[in-house]
């Protein structure tokens with residue numbers, strides 16, 4: 001029967017394409033479907049159009065999951081170096097931007113084209129704008145139905161990703177299928193997402209829109225030292241995106257705007273050595289001018305440093321070294337890079353990504369409760385989990 005396949009993969013994103021390639025190489029008859037018209041859209045827009053496709057420092061500690069050890073098997077079966085070998089085979093030029101993050105020199109589109117070419121070489125049948133009306137199982141067969149056709153397969157792979165950026169195709173489809181088959185799905189939340197604030201802080205962010213500083217952003221014992229960006233909606237930049245994956249409603253976050261300096265000690269020394277110096281100028285020399293002005297204004301600190309009380313110096317210093325703020329929320333799935341939570345890893349074999357309850361049913365990529373830090377880890381998870389399922393589907 002022409003609609004009979006060995007493997008049907010739903011979702012032609014990073015994980016789905018990798019899985020299709022690997023299953024195809026094993027001479028499995030593979031159908032890869034996506035409801036969106038464009039394939040690999042998330043890859044194309046990723047990393048500012050240059051796709052941060054992996055990270056040299058990939059290891060399990062860079063992932064959030066209810067079971068952080070779950071990622072180990074897949075990451076060791078298909079490593080960052082395996083993906084780099086594939087990139088090299090296609091002569092795609094890349095560079096390390098910072099912290100082990102690898103980006104294409106030219107365009108993320110090269111990755112999409114490479115994956116499509118590999119699918120073609122592996123004889124994968126690809127269908128776009130494929131709208132599924134129902135999925136079912138009878139004995140060892142899976143049925144994927146559209147309005148006018150039914151497709152059958154031995155293995156069914158769910159690679160429909162998370163909820164972030166719905167305008168390029170994200171849906172809750174994968175979670176719903178997991179629930180339909182009786183699998184536990186953990187609460188989902190937007191992650192790697194800008195944070196929003198009350199009016200007072202928002203006003204400050206608006207005044208400073210576009211300004212970026214190297215900051216340490218921390219929450220409980222987790223901290224990130226990377227760039228932080230003021231925007232007209234709140235705070236963003238790598239350090240904020242990273243902490244957002246750990247932030248829950250009600251939590252305070254602490255920001256050190258000048259990690260290299262103990263400001264209180266520094267100001268005390270200044271007061272001793274140069275009492276006539278203007279506090280605005282002192283802060284303006286160590287922080288960007290606009291930020292310094294706002295911090296001095298908000299703390300009502302002006303005039304010669306000798307005139308400032310210890311209490312005021314302390315308040316000013318705290319505002320720079322330990323600025324504690326309470327986000328009111330995040331920008332949500334509209335701008336989140338990833339989705340926290342998803343299919344509970346305890347439902348899946350970490351070696352194969354197959355459901356423990358249903359032979360032949362696999363979940364891979366972001367739909368699973370595995371979320372990487374910012375820096376290429378989420379794609380590496382997609383490649384690794386896709387590769388693994390491709391060996392067993």
Ligand SMILES: Cc1cc2nc3c(=O)[nH]c(=O)nc-3n(C[C@H](O)[C@H](O)[C@H](O)COP(=O)(O)OP(=O)(O)OC[C@H]3O[C@@H](n4cnc5c(N)ncnc54)[C@H](O)[C@@H]3O)c2cc1C
Nearest residue numbers: 011013014015035046047052161169173365366376378379
């Ligand atoms: C703006 C942005 C930038 C990012 N940059 C990076 C980066 O540089 N590095 C990094 O590591 N990660 C990055 N990420 C995260 C990364 O893109 C994802 O973690 C990764 O794409 C997940 O792969 P996936 O295959 O699981 O899901 P996706 O790539 O999201 O693919 C899922 C596919 O399933 C399809 N689908 C959904 N519902 C259905 C349905 N009902 N029927 C059929 N098909 C369906 C979708 O159309 C989509 O094609 C970024 C994310 C965003 C939003």
